[in-house]
Amino acid sequence: MVGDIWTWFWNFVLICLTTFIFITALMAVISVIVDLFRDHTLKGWQKAIWFIFLVFVPFLSTLVYLIARGRGMSERAVAQQKAAQDATDSYIRGVAQNSPVDQIARAKSLLEAGDITPEEYAALKKSALAAV
Numbered sequence: 495m496v497g498d499i500w501t502w503f504w505n506f507v508l509i510c511l512t513t514f515i516f517i518t519a520l521m522a523v524i525s526v527i528v529d530l531f532r533d534h535t536l537k538g539w540q541k542a543i544w545f546i547f548l549v550f551v552p553f554l555s556t557l558v559y560l561i562a563r564g565r566g567m568s569e570r571a572v573a574q575q576k577a578a579q580d581a582t583d584s585y586i587r588g589v590a591q592n593s594p595v596d597q598i599a600r601a602k603s604l605l606e607a608g609d610i611t612p613e614e615y616a617a618l619k620k621s622a623l624a625a626v
Contacts, residue, residue, distance in 0.1 A: 529567045597622035
């Protein structure tokens with residue numbers, strides 16, 4: 495009975511280790527495929543050859559790709575991340591509220607047009623300055 499428990503335990507450990515290695519290798523292959531199609535310096539037939547090797551000999555071709563093109567892979571990833579960050583920053587700046595100076599100028603024009611009272615202007619000016 496004790497032997498059955500140890501056999502079960504080591505089988506469980508082996509299954510966990512095998513699953514971990516499989517998932518890690520799968521993630522590496524997927525990362526290489528994503529980088530392969532992200533790279534604009536390779537021609538289409540070169541990408542096709544890499545892809546064929548990645549499908550039929552995934553472990554070896556992934557290792558070769560990482561050794562041969564690993565530095566470029568990280569540079570492309572950093573460039574894509576920077577482009578995404580720049581796009582996000584640009585979008586946020588575009589939809590963000592105007593600066594306090596713009597808010598006060600707009601409130602002043604509303605006051606001069608007679609659309610708001612001096613008390614409302616003072617409240618708008620105070621809230622714009624409080625946001626700073």
